[in-house]
Amino acid sequence: MQTAYKFKLQPNKKQVELLEDWQHKVGYVQNRSLGDRIATYSNTFVQGDYCDLHSRREVCSAYLYCDLETQFLVSPLHCSVNKSASLGYPWKTDNPKLRRAKPDKDGKIKPFNPKRSAVELHSSWLTEFKKSHPEYSTVNADVLQQSLRHVDSAFNKFFTNEAGFPNFKHHSRVGFEFKPGTVKINKNYITFPTLGTMRFFNSREIPSSWEIRTVTISRDIDCWYVAVLLRDETVPDVLPKRLEECKTIQGADVGIKKLIALSDGTMIDNPRFQSRSARRLEIRQRRVSRKNIGSNNRRKAAKRLAKVHQKIRRQREDYQWKAGKQTAQNADITVFEALNARGMMSRCKPKKDETTGLYLKNGQAAKSGLNKAIADAAWYSLRQKTKHQAAKLGNLVIEVDPKYTSQECPECHHISSGNRDKEKFICEVCGHSDDADTNGAVNQAHRGKQKLGIDSLLVVSQKVTPTKPARQEASSVPRDESRNPAKSTVKQRQLLLLKVKSTPSQSKSRTKSKRKVLEVQYTQLSLFDSFDGDARESKTKTS
Ligand SMILES: [Zn+2]
Numbered sequence: 385m386q387t388a389y390k391f392k393l394q395p396n397k398k399q400v401e402l403l404e405d406w407q408h409k410v411g412y413v414q415n416r417s418l419g420d421r422i423a424t425y426s427n428t429f430v431q432g433d434y435c436d437l438h439s440r441r442e443v444c445s446a447y448l449y450c451d452l453e454t455q456f457l458v459s460p461l462h463c464s465v466n467k468s469a470s471l472g473y474p475w476k477t478d479n480p481k482l483r484r485a486k487p488d489k490d491g492k493i494k495p496f497n498p499k500r501s502a503v504e505l506h507s508s509w510l511t512e513f514k515k516s517h518p519e520y521s522t523v524n525a526d527v528l529q530q531s532l533r534h535v536d537s538a539f540n541k542f543f544t545n546e547a548g549f550p551n552f553k554h555h556s557r558v559g560f561e562f563k564p565g566t567v568k569i570n571k572n573y574i575t576f577p578t579l580g581t582m583r584f585f586n587s588r589e590i591p592s593s594w595e596i597r598t599v600t601i602s603r604d605i606d607c608w609y610v611a612v613l614l615r616d617e618t619v620p621d622v623l624p625k626r627l628e629e630c631k632t633i634q635g636a637d638v639g640i641k642k643l644i645a646l647s648d649g650t651m652i653d654n655p656r657f658q659s660r661s662a663r664r665l666e667i668r669q670r671r672v673s674r675k676n677i678g679s680n681n682r683r684k685a686a687k688r689l690a691k692v693h694q695k696i697r698r699q700r701e702d703y704q705w706k707a708g709k710q711t712a713q714n715a716d717i718t719v720f721e722a723l724n725a726r727g728m729m730s731r732c733k734p735k736k737d738e739t740t741g742l743y744l745k746n747g748q749a750a751k752s753g754l755n756k757a758i759a760d761a762a763w764y765s766l767r768q769k770t771k772h773q774a775a776k777l778g779n780l781v782i783e784v785d786p787k788y789t790s791q792e793c794p795e796c797h798h799i800s801s802g803n804r805d806k807e808k809f810i811c812e813v814c815g816h817s818d819d820a821d822t823n824g825a826v827n828q829a830h831r832g833k834q835k836l837g838i839d840s841l842l843v844v845s846q847k848v849t850p851t852k853p854a855r856q857e858a859s860s861v862p863r864d865e866s867r868n869p870a871k872s873t874v875k876q877r878q879l880l881l882l883k884v885k886s887t888p889s890q891s892k893s894r895t896k897s898k899r900k901v902l903e904v905q906y907t908q909l910s911l912f913d914s915f916d917g918d919a920r921e922s923k924t925k926t927s
Pocket of ligand 1: 794811812816
């Protein structure tokens with residue numbers, strides 16, 4: 385099993401200087417390597433097999449390119465040796481002693497491939513580069529090599545659709561990765577190669593049986609951190625449950641008013657950390673923009689601003705880890721909607737007056753508030769964290785199509801926007817009513833069941849608790865009825881139904897909406913009774 389611990393480092397002044405110097409150097413090497421990869425990648429889209437774009441010469445055929453002598457004559461844009469990198473020497477030295485023959489799956493040993501891969505090319509470039517730039521020898525050689533591997537893995541992830549196109553990194557965000565077995569930890573002292581020993585806050589004890597693997601130093605706005613990857617082969621990994629083993633399924637509807645609504649009626653609040661600190665952010669941001677560009681005071685003010693952002697980020701992450709755990713524990717399978725948050729945050733189309741040619745209000749001002757709330761909720765990272773927490777328990781997380789989950793009736797599958805009355809769901813056809821978010825979650829759970837094709841899964845849904853809401857309604861309903869709503873006459877129920885249907889069009893004031901909620905709760909009960917056992921069963925755990 386593998387896990388990672390993160391600690392706060394306490395480097396001394398000299399070590400901080402050294403670390404900052406390393407950031408510049410490692411950052412340069414990483415960005416140079418990335419620049420070369422990007423340039424060669426874009427050249428693959430050029431039509432024709434040119435080795436040199438300006439002269440349009442096909443050098444490969446004429447020169448059989450690429451010993452070091454010709455490398456300086458023409459740039460190897462489309463050389464057949466390696467199309468993913470151009471820095472460095474492209475051929476391997478054919479030294480049989482250095483060859484590491486790896487047998488493949490069938491046990492056959494592959495013939496020697498004389499071409500170097502992109503990382504090997506860049507690695508050979510780095511050794512040459514360090515000869516011409518001796519100041520780079522102060523940086524640990526493995527750290528530099530590791531940074532090249534990061535670029536390679538970034539491109540590999542891009543090619544396999546796991547990540548977006550790699551970006552250049554500012555030196556302040558560059559971290560260093562040390563190879564396994566090179567870093568040692570003793571009490572609250574950590575020893576890195578080349579950097580030396582420094583103190584750290586030993587906030588959680590590393591069990592002695594765990595082996596220290598890769599160690600990464602990173603920088604945040606307040607200080608330096610170290611992430612230690614730990615591995616223990618004797619501790620088995622938690623395997624994800626097989627589909628036959630799963631018994632329960634739940635829907636998790638993410639939103640803004642409530643961060644998560646589960647299909648069993650559980651609501652997880654959305655604390656809106658960003659909007660809570662909005663005023664402070666505004667003040668700090670204004671202080672930055674009033675300072676002269678490039679001045680020391682501006683730098684200091686920017687640091688203070690960044691600390692506010694950091695706090696918000698940490699609050700949100702902490703909350704999401706906990707919310708994710710609560711969600712993941714609830715059922716064997718959790719179903720999320722595959723929401724496209726970026727699409728939801730897109731800008732409104734501009735409106736133009738045809739006669740005057742002037743631009744009219746298009747509602748973007750109002751939408752920007754919503755966009756901020758969507759960004760603040762950070763649904764994607766919430767989903768990722770839930771997945772992580774579920775994986776720890778062996779539970780599964782799947783995603784389904786979000787289309788019409790909020791408008792569909794789970795009883796009769798009637799889809800209409802009229803089914804929704806703000807936060808309440810009342811089906812126009814069968815009269816099924818529920819909280820709109822819970823209803824969406826139930827729909828998701830059913831879709832998840834369909835997607836997996838297992839009918840035997842139990843949907844974790846609300847239990848029937850007719851007494852509780854009835855007590856709230858005690859003031860408006862006679863006592864006997866509130867204890868046993870089944871006794872109320874059919875006429876009374878019909879009257880109440882009419883009352884509810886007329887309420888949505890009433891005024892929007894808060895007091896009235898509260899009253900409405902209570903009334904709707906009551907009808908929920910009366911509807912239960914009017915649809916007898918069927919509705920009742922559907923409210924409990926159904927298969
Ligand atoms: Zn219905």
